[in-house]
Amino acid sequence: MRKAKVTICVGTACYVLGGAEILSQLxxxxxxxxxxxxxxxxxxxxxxxxxxxxxxPFATVNGKVVEKATLAALKASIQEALAxxxxxxxx
Amino acid sequence: xxxxxxxxxxxxxxxxxxxxxxxxxxxxxxxxxxxxxxVLSDGLGxxxxxxxxxxxxxxxxxxxxxxxxxxxxxxxxxxxxxxxCSERKISYSTFTIVDIEKGTEVRIIExxxxxxxxxxxxxxxxxxxxxxxxxxxxxxxxHPKKPxxxxxxxxxxxxxxxxxxxxxxxxxxxxxxAMPLGWGLKGVRDFTNDLIRSRSxxxxxxxxxxxxxxxxxxxxxxxxxxxxxxxxYFRQARRLLLxxxxxxxxxxxxxxxxxxSAFDGKKIICGGTTANIIARELxxxxxxxxxxxxxxxxxxxxxxxxDLITEGILTLGKVIEYIEQDFKPESLDENAAAMILQLLVxxxxxxxxxxxxxxxxxxxxxxxxxxxxxxxxxxxxxxxxEEKYLKEVTVRxx
Numbered sequence: 001m002r003k004a005k006v007t008i009c010v011g012t013a014c015y016v017l018g019g020a021e022i023l024s025q026l027x028x029x030x031x032x033x034x035x036x037x038x039x040x041x042x043x044x045x046x047x048x049x050x051x052x053x054x055x056x057p058f059a060t061v062n063g064k065v066v067e068k069a070t071l072a073a074l075k076a077s078i079q080e081a082l083a084x085x086x087x088x089x090x091x
Numbered sequence: 092x093x094x095x096x097x098x099x100x101x102x103x104x105x106x107x108x109x110x111x112x113x114x115x116x117x118x119x120x121x122x123x124x125x126x127x128x129x130v131l132s133d134g135l136g137x138x139x140x141x142x143x144x145x146x147x148x149x150x151x152x153x154x155x156x157x158x159x160x161x162x163x164x165x166x167x168x169x170x171x172x173x174x175x176c177s178e179r180k181i182s183y184s185t186f187t188i189v190d191i192e193k194g195t196e197v198r199i200i201e202x203x204x205x206x207x208x209x210x211x212x213x214x215x216x217x218x219x220x221x222x223x224x225x226x227x228x229x230x231x232x233x234h235p236k237k238p239x240x241x242x243x244x245x246x247x248x249x250x251x252x253x254x255x256x257x258x259x260x261x262x263x264x265x266x267x268x269a270m271p272l273g274w275g276l277k278g279v280r281d282f283t284n285d286l287i288r289s290r291s292x293x294x295x296x297x298x299x300x301x302x303x304x305x306x307x308x309x310x311x312x313x314x315x316x317x318x319x320x321x322x323x324y325f326r327q328a329r330r331l332l333l334x335x336x337x338x339x340x341x342x343x344x345x346x347x348x349x350x351x352s353a354f355d356g357k358k359i360i361c362g363g364t365t366a367n368i369i370a371r372e373l374x375x376x377x378x379x380x381x382x383x384x385x386x387x388x389x390x391x392x393x394x395x396x397x398d399l400i401t402e403g404i405l406t407l408g409k410v411i412e413y414i415e416q417d418f419k420p421e422s423l424d425e426n427a428a429a430m431i432l433q434l435l436v437x438x439x440x441x442x443x444x445x446x447x448x449x450x451x452x453x454x455x456x457x458x459x460x461x462x463x464x465x466x467x468x469x470x471x472x473x474x475x476x477e478e479k480y481l482k483e484v485t486v487r488x489x
Contacts, residue, residue, distance in 0.1 A: 008381065009363075010363070010379055010381075010389040010390055010392075011364070011389070011402060012389070012402055012403055012404055012405055012450070012452075012462065013452045015389045015402060015405065016405070016462075019389070020386045020387070020389075023381060023382075023390070024386060026381055039381055040381075041379025041380065041381045041390070041392070042363070042377075042379060043363035043364075043366040043377055043379060043392055043400065043402075044362075044363025044364050044366075044367055046364065046367070048452035049450070049451055049452050054452055054455050054457065056452070
């Protein structure tokens with residue numbers, strides 16, 4: 001069984017730009033994916049300081065960065081990772 | 092630090108059905124003369140009217156004693172200044188003034204409050220009190236009786252606890268079958284001695300709270316009068332370090348981590364980047380809780396060697412809000428800001444270690460909330476902790 005490791009940033013910029021909503025609905029995501037996903041948090045992924053446009057909130061799925069991580073975007077990235085499509089693999 | 096730290100803890104319940112308390116407690120720290128002046132005043136009656144009398148008394152007393160006005164003159168001024176109650180045609184408010192200099196020299200002036208308790212090494216001490224009559228009834232306004240002040244002084248020793256309270260404590264339970272004359276001074280004294288014997292490390296605030304809650308219990312859970320108790324505890328300072336913000340020069344990251352690691356006391360890190368730096372330098376792992384307990388405050392994290400890790404600016408801003416609005420830590424929801432507040436309240440000497448690097452991501456105009464500069468937030472928090480909680484605060488920038 002493929003597994004995914006998801007890390008959610010709980011730093012200031014990520015939290016105010018939508019991270020709080022992800023956490024508030026995290027239980028739903030957890031229930032949807034069960035033990036296929038390992039969940040983790042990061043005090044700050046440091047990604048909000050890179051680039052001209054702030055693309056927070058950030059999360060990573062198997063190390064791959066998810067920008068503007070809405071619940072739907074995160075779900076899609078996890079599904080991709082579980083299907084083996086991340087990092088150009090799986091085909 | 093060789094001198095004692097003086098922890099002042101106060102707890103109060105208002106008379107059942109009253110929106111405002113008629114007992115007022117005030118405390119002021121005078122940096123120039125190294126003094127802490129605390130006043131507990133009980134205004135005639137209860138509710139707003141009593142609150143006004145007691146506030147006037149406490150404010151005047153604190154101000155007069157701070158400016159070294161003689162005691163008799165202070166008492167006369169207070170009694171002359173109080174407005175006359177329209178029902179009872181008298182003006183009256185009791186007070187206990189405690190003036191602590193250099194952490195050891197204690198002077199106390201009492202007027203009509205129950206006598207204070209001084210507990211040293213499990214023994215009740217009764218310092219000699221000098222009675223001072225405030226002469227000339229006419230000159231002191233319409234007062235119900237000839238006022239006599241009790242003046243006493245002592246040199247505090249390590250571990251001393253000075254406890255003073257309003258008559259809502261000694262008169263608790265009055266009229267009930269179990270204690271028709273109320274809890275009484277002896278009852279309060281015995282309870283307090285047992286309390287300290289059972290838990291010798293009890294903080295000033297915990298003692299004040301335990302006494303008030305017991306009095307309320309004797310009143311059947313519905314205070315029949317305002318119940319207020321204050322404790323001054325002379326002891327070694329409980330130290331706390333709060334590190335927030337990355338150093339302005341990355342080459343100082345190691346120093347930040349070294350100061351944090353070597354600190355003897357409780358330790359908090361506020362800020363994700365700061366936490367990452369300290370964890371990296373000390374080769375520790377941070378575990379983030381993903382429980383969304385509060386939509387405005389990010390969840391706390393844990394790391395070996397730290398008592399608490401939180402997000403920075405939002406959480407510190409919330410702590411300031413809690414202090415400004417006089418929230419009691421135990422009444423708050425369990426979020427990271429409440430956890431910080433609890434640790435701050437339970438400490439005496441608080442050191443802020445502040446990195447001055449500005450987080451450019453926070454200055455983005457598209458942010459839905461305005462994020463303040465860390466340095467200003469810490470300055471405000473430090474000032475509040477000094478003013479409202481009488482903490483010894485130092486701020487160090489890195």
